[in-house]
Amino acid sequence: MNGFVYSRTVYVQGRPSMKHFINKIKALLGTSKKHLQVPILCYHSWTIGQDYLSDNHKALEADLKLLSRKGYSLLPVSQLVSILSGETPASAISGKKVVCITFDDGKSFDFNDDHVDGIGSITSFHTLLKQSQTSLPLAMEGERAVSFVIASPSARAELQRSLKDHPEQWQDDWWLTCANEGIIGIANHSWDHLHESVDQVRQRENKKGSFFDIDNYKDAEEQILAAQEYINHITRNQCLPLFGYPYGHAPSYLRDEYFPKNGKRLGIKAAFSTAGEPVTLNTCIWDIPRYVCGFHWKSVDELERLLDHIDKTPPTSNHKHNEEPVVDTYPVESTYADKAEHVIHQGFSVAEVDDAEFFVGDLFRRRFFTDSFPATPRHFVAFARSDNGQMIPLGYVHYTMWENCALCGGLVIDDRQYRRLTKPIRSAIREQGGIAELLLQASFKKLPNELTAIWGHVGNPQSEVVCKRAGFLRTTDPYVMVIWRDATLSEAEKTAWLNKVIEVGPF
CATH class of the missing domain: 3.40.630.30 (Gcn5-related N-acetyltransferase (GNAT))
Known part of the structure; x- marks a missing residue:
């Protein structure tokens, strides 16, 4: 096989291109002495309650204040992807403490303030981000957060009925306004999430509850391409080129084969799991890890410990940023x-x-x-x-x-x-x-x-x-x-x- 070797990874001629290879070296050379480590935080707006642990809105509000107090800036997720792909040098954020923010599932509480009986007033994620603009600036130009939304109208309707939510809480009428405003970008979270509340999902055996079951081309097209097309239709082609794996599950077929071969056609440049690790320059762009509120941290104090731990810990290299992942030998005594x-x-x-x-x-x-x-x-x-x-x-x-x-x-x-x-x-x-x-x-x-x-x-x-x-x-x-x-x-x-x-x- 013709090719050349760089950092134990074989780059086949033409995949990726020489330009990509050169840009990657530039990005690596542009890093500060302290290697790039970026935590991505994930929240769910349907998690509402009376305190931090049961209400992601209260959690996000407290966390934004913590980030401001600790001197962080918000890094647009799209800009992080640009750095990982080599299009932007990592030196663009050199010396800055940065964090990315994402939301999953796309309930209207991402964008709309509301009132829920038994809970009270709900301050949307969008409002909280707007309120933090002065105290928590952007590290680079772009969105302050990304909302990964479920595309299928019928799936969202079934979710609304099963969760006994108000019908307006799972609509897509806010996506265009949100995308136009630019504070929260809209991105793909699959067609129907393979959610257990949906009667018929787009999976060949109607398997639900695990996105690992999307392990072939036809099912991938039904879940990813169909969703991308629908979201682009609603947002007038403003769907960000990002995919959030439902349940945080990153199937090897999608990560190693489907996305590397079809990403350009799909209009998708990166995909995100919930592996609970900081992003480094070695991170696989089709398996970018995130931390989930309520799972990886359960209080503002735990988030502070998480951030401090990342800040003082050298980056790992378990994810290889390449088209053909190389499995390292497991270091075992x-x-x-x-x-x-x-x-x-x-x-x-x-x-x-x-x-x-x-x-x-x-x-x-x-x-x-x-x-x-x-x-x-x-x-x-x-x-x-x-x-x-x-x-x-x-x-x-x-x-x-x-x-x-x-x-x-x-x-x-x-x-x-x-x-x-x-x-x-x-x-x-x-x-x-x-x-x-x-x-x-x-x-x-x-x-x-x-x-x-x-x-x-x-x-x-x-x-x-x-x-x-x-x-x-x-x-x-x-x-x-x-x-x-x-x-x-x-x-x-x-x-x-x-x-x-x-x-x-x-x-």
Whole structure:
């Protein structure tokens, strides 16, 4: 194969072009001594409630004030993509502390102020961004945020009915005005999100709840091209050339094949997941990670710790910015491999381990922005075999034993390692519900049968969906979920237990 080698990546002649290659070198040379690291924050305007954890509007308002206080500027997402693609040198933001902001799903609360019974007045994301213009300037010219919207009118109508929302809250009549004003750009979040509330989705087997099931050309065209065309029709060709993966799921087919080959035809230059990492110059432009409010951070203090952690941590190079990704050899010591093989006997397994920090300490500290690791609970780690045959840790959860109950906490999944698995193992994991669901269900079985209950504390809808699938039930408390093990308990006894757990607080 004719080509040339640069940074362990083979660039085939004509893909990308010599101009792209030269621009990439210019961008690299234009960086400051402190390598580029840009966090992208993601919010959902349909998350409304009474406090920071339950209301993304209150969270965004507090977070914008934090960003201003810490001296950040807002970097337009479109400009970040321009830097990653080599069109703009990274020196354009040299010396600046920058952050990008995105919104997912496209409910009208992104743009319109409103009033909701039982909640009160809703200040839209658009209004909050306008109010922050003086205190939180733009680092470069462009939009202050991007709203990734669901295109299908019928899918949005079904979402409205299933969520019992007002019909006007899922309309697209605000997209054009919003795009014209330029504070929030409008971009593609797929045709129907493969949302479980939609009766018939555009997927060959009508599979829902996971965008990993978009793994072929026809389904990709139905979900991505059709959405791009519709959004451009409504916004008069002002749809930004960006795609937000539903659920944050970046299928390898889309990331490695469909987008690199068809991006120009589609009018899409970049795609965004929710892997929970800062963006660096090594980030794959078809898998740009974001942090999700309520999942990766749950308070303004946690966001501050996240930002400080990014600011002081050297960038990683797990995502390669190229058209043909190269899989690195997994750096594993022989003692690590020995320990993993001791507890793994198949392609995917969950094991209780005493030295969980050895396997997932870095992952836990990275995701929870802490220098410590839980010492006393029972630890469970999910392992799977990577594409190079190594057994690697994919996730972690711990349980604190308390008054004949188990308090479930610390659940974290390593999206980066998940991408290293072979396609058959990834497919098997998806078909069985995903890493988090499998990890929870397997660890439940290893807990004592005589427990009164297993308790969970959730802070966002994504976590709640996973917990429900694993067997947790909602309680009258908005954050506490439970699996009752003692079938003899009366409702009064269950209420008494719930009140005791609420007093314990988050765990």
